[in-house]
Amino acid sequence: MALSFRICSSSPLICRATLSNGDNSRNYHTTDAAFIRRAADLSEMSAGLTSPHPNFGCVIATSSGKVAGEGYLYAQGTKPAEALAVEAAGEFSRGATAYLNMEPGDCHGDHTAVSALVQAGIERVVVGIRHPLQHLRGSAIRELRSHGIEVNVLGEDFESKVLEDARKSCLLVNAPLIHRACSRVPFSVLKYAMTLDGKIAASSGHAAWISSKLSRTRVFELRGGSDAVIVGGNTVRQDDPRLTARHGQGHTPTRIVMTQSLDLPEKANLWDVSEVSTIVVTQRGARKSFQKLLASKGVEVVEFDMLNPREVMEYFHLRGYLSILWECGGTLAASAISSSVIHKVVAFVAPKIIGGSKAPSPVGDLGMVEMTQALNLIDVCYEQVGPDMLVSGFLQPIPDLLPVIPSEDATVEIDPSVDPFEPSIIFFYKTWDLYGSFSNFSPHPIRMPYGKENDDYMTWSSVEHYYQANKFVGVENPKAYDCVEKIRTARSPEEAALIGRSTLRQKPELVRNDWEDVKIEVMYKALKCKFSTYPHLKSMLLSTIGTVLVEASPHDLFWGGGREGEGLNYLGRLLMQLRSEYLGESSVSAEKTSSA
Numbered sequence: 001m002a003l004s005f006r007i008c009s010s011s012p013l014i015c016r017a018t019l020s021n022g023d024n025s026r027n028y029h030t031t032d033a034a035f036i037r038r039a040a041d042l043s044e045m046s047a048g049l050t051s052p053h054p055n056f057g058c059v060i061a062t063s064s065g066k067v068a069g070e071g072y073l074y075a076q077g078t079k080p081a082e083a084l085a086v087e088a089a090g091e092f093s094r095g096a097t098a099y100l101n102m103e104p105g106d107c108h109g110d111h112t113a114v115s116a117l118v119q120a121g122i123e124r125v126v127v128g129i130r131h132p133l134q135h136l137r138g139s140a141i142r143e144l145r146s147h148g149i150e151v152n153v154l155g156e157d158f159e160s161k162v163l164e165d166a167r168k169s170c171l172l173v174n175a176p177l178i179h180r181a182c183s184r185v186p187f188s189v190l191k192y193a194m195t196l197d198g199k200i201a202a203s204s205g206h207a208a209w210i211s212s213k214l215s216r217t218r219v220f221e222l223r224g225g226s227d228a229v230i231v232g233g234n235t236v237r238q239d240d241p242r243l244t245a246r247h248g249q250g251h252t253p254t255r256i257v258m259t260q261s262l263d264l265p266e267k268a269n270l271w272d273v274s275e276v277s278t279i280v281v282t283q284r285g286a287r288k289s290f291q292k293l294l295a296s297k298g299v300e301v302v303e304f305d306m307l308n309p310r311e312v313m314e315y316f317h318l319r320g321y322l323s324i325l326w327e328c329g330g331t332l333a334a335s336a337i338s339s340s341v342i343h344k345v346v347a348f349v350a351p352k353i354i355g356g357s358k359a360p361s362p363v364g365d366l367g368m369v370e371m372t373q374a375l376n377l378i379d380v381c382y383e384q385v386g387p388d389m390l391v392s393g394f395l396q397p398i399p400d401l402l403p404v405i406p407s408e409d410a411t412v413e414i415d416p417s418v419d420p421f422e423p424s425i426i427f428f429y430k431t432w433d434l435y436g437s438f439s440n441f442s443p444h445p446i447r448m449p450y451g452k453e454n455d456d457y458m459t460w461s462s463v464e465h466y467y468q469a470n471k472f473v474g475v476e477n478p479k480a481y482d483c484v485e486k487i488r489t490a491r492s493p494e495e496a497a498l499i500g501r502s503t504l505r506q507k508p509e510l511v512r513n514d515w516e517d518v519k520i521e522v523m524y525k526a527l528k529c530k531f532s533t534y535p536h537l538k539s540m541l542l543s544t545i546g547t548v549l550v551e552a553s554p555h556d557l558f559w560g561g562g563r564e565g566e567g568l569n570y571l572g573r574l575l576m577q578l579r580s581e582y583l584g585e586s587s588v589s590a591e592k593t594s595s596a
């Protein structure tokens with residue numbers, strides 16, 4: 001069976017997936033499997049462009065097995081893959097089948113992806129996996145079925161080897177999100193380059209370069225696809241790494257240094273945060289004067305009572321990081337493996353021998369004495385990259401959420417983890433959370449004036465776009481104007497935030513003088529506009545009456561609540577203020593109605 005595709009992202013040109021012969025049911029499964037795999041591949045095209053976000057891809061195929069349109073989600077909050085695909089397919093969507101690697105994450109009354117499929121006249125939807133997050137799982141599928149669309153979920157509605165393989169590819173592309181759904185740590189990959197005799201550096205500590213240039217380009221891609229890269233203090237002292245993704249496109253991950261002693265050089269490439277940020281995690285109380293020095297360079301320092309890989313990973317999970325690339329030496333790697341925070345290993349093996357009984361190896365002491373204790377990788381892949389061999393595999397399987405997926409009949413069951421009566425605090429943070437629509441990154445465009453009230457109104461893709469741009473509004477400098485425009489047209493809230501934050505740090509002269517005085521007011525106006533524009537968001541806000549709203553950001557101590565409630569939680573406060581304002585309005589209008 002051979003399949004060939006031509007990619008068409010924006011034109012309704014018909015592309016062909018050619019099937020050779022075989023019996024009908026086998027063909028049926030094979031076709032579904034092939035299109036689901038294609039959707040998974042497509043979804044991964046956004047990996048490394050922005051972060052963090054789940055990977056969604058959609059293929060629209062006509063009844064004769066032709067690809068009519070394709071799309072993938074660029075970033076959380078941008079146009080859904082489904083909407084892009086039906087746009088590309090145009091009229092060919094009518095009666096066609098849509099293949100999705102993952103159930104759409106439509107929630108809180110926003111049905112953009114589902115609506116796009118319904119309005120386009122799609123007849124059948126095949127879904128690789130359900131949405132892993134419990135509060136989203138099943139809702140888009142129910143919604144599609146309620147519109148009379150036939151929905152088939154791989155592994156639930158039909159099974160076969162070929163479909164199982166296709167489902168696996170869907171699990172793989174969203175492994176970080178699946179981990180988020182059932183674990184308290186991000187998906188972690190340990191990557192290293194070693195010689196054929198198993199050394200990651202010479203006895204002197206010199207390590208540049210073991211692997212080939214081609215392999216190192218692959219490392220840049222791996223970095224680009226991760227939310228953060230982490231190294232230990234000794235790697236910083238020995239290598240002075242940059243840890244950037246230099247393959248020429250997309251997003252660069254945050255750099256994290258884990259150090260107990262904080263005995264690090266005063267000058268280091270990682271302290272240059274002009275392009276990408278660095279976070280140093282250390283033991284509470286370590287070298288306070290050095291902490292100050294780092295802070296003066298714009299490096300964030302986070303202290304831990306117990307500095308170990310698990311605590312650190314739990315912290316970054318709270319910060320919303322989905323995937324971490326470990327590029328440390330053997331000491332920290334052993335500690336991370338022992339703490340069970342490493343899920344996958346990627347090893348570049350170079351055909352070189354360096355020798356040296358003291359030369360470091362990729363994993364330090366794990367306390368194992370018998371070969372039978374060795375950790376066996378699963379789903380191992382081998383690939384030649386230039387002169388090197390790339391071996392990768394999983395230390396822990398990707399959790400399969402199938403058994404806990406509600407059946408088709410268990411429709412609107414209430415999420416058991418949410419007790420509507422008990423909690424008096426509602427935490428929100430990332431857009432995929434239960435109350436994710438309260439986040440400023442939620443995909444709800446607002447129309448607000450450019451600067452002052454009487455300026456032209458324009459559309460801002462999210463509250464974050466508007467808020468970040470306002471830092472530079474009204475400044476008499478063409479560069480400030482450019483910056484506002486860059487933020488306004490940023491493709492995702494993450495990008496808007498990145499431009500706003502880094503410009504504030506690097507070019508303080510472009511920031512308006514009164515920013516600190518007006519930022520709360522700016523935020524309040526934007527929130528009011530958002531919640532007034534979208535009635536379902538307003539009702540959601542009103543439904544939280546009697547609860548305290550807290551933005552669960554562990555690191556933003558102004559807008560967020562902090563790690564232990566030490567943050568000022570201004571975002572939560574403003575939302576509560578807005579809620580009171582709406583309640584006041586509704587009680588006044590109720591009084592008016594009763595007295596009329």
Ligand SMILES: NC(=O)C1=CN([C@@H]2O[C@H](COP(=O)(O)OP(=O)(O)OC[C@H]3O[C@@H](n4cnc5c(N)ncnc54)[C@H](OP(=O)(O)O)[C@@H]3O)[C@@H](O)[C@H]2O)C=CC1
Pocket residue numbers: 191192193194199200201204205206207210231232233234235236238239258259260261262263307308309327328329330331332333335360
């Ligand atoms: N070829 C390759 O792929 C790579 C090679 N290397 C090479 O490896 C060598 C460095 O290896 P190694 O010394 O193992 O460096 P690591 O990157 O593993 O750093 C170890 C350091 O991590 C910090 N640390 C913080 N918490 C912990 C913890 N819980 N457990 C362990 N460490 C912790 C400590 O820093 P502190 O002392 O500051 O408190 C410790 O000294 C260098 O020669 C480098 O060139 C490094 C990375 C990749």
Ligand SMILES: Nc1c(N[C@@H]2O[C@H](COP(=O)(O)O)[C@@H](O)[C@H]2O)[nH]c(=O)[nH]c1=O
Pocket residue numbers: 192193207208209210211215216219231235239240241242243244327328348
């Ligand atoms: N020596 C070695 C690697 N080493 C890793 O790369 C880091 C340097 O990154 P950068 O400064 O961004 O180029 C270094 O500190 C270590 O973590 N990686 C590889 O793919 N191949 C190699 O041969």
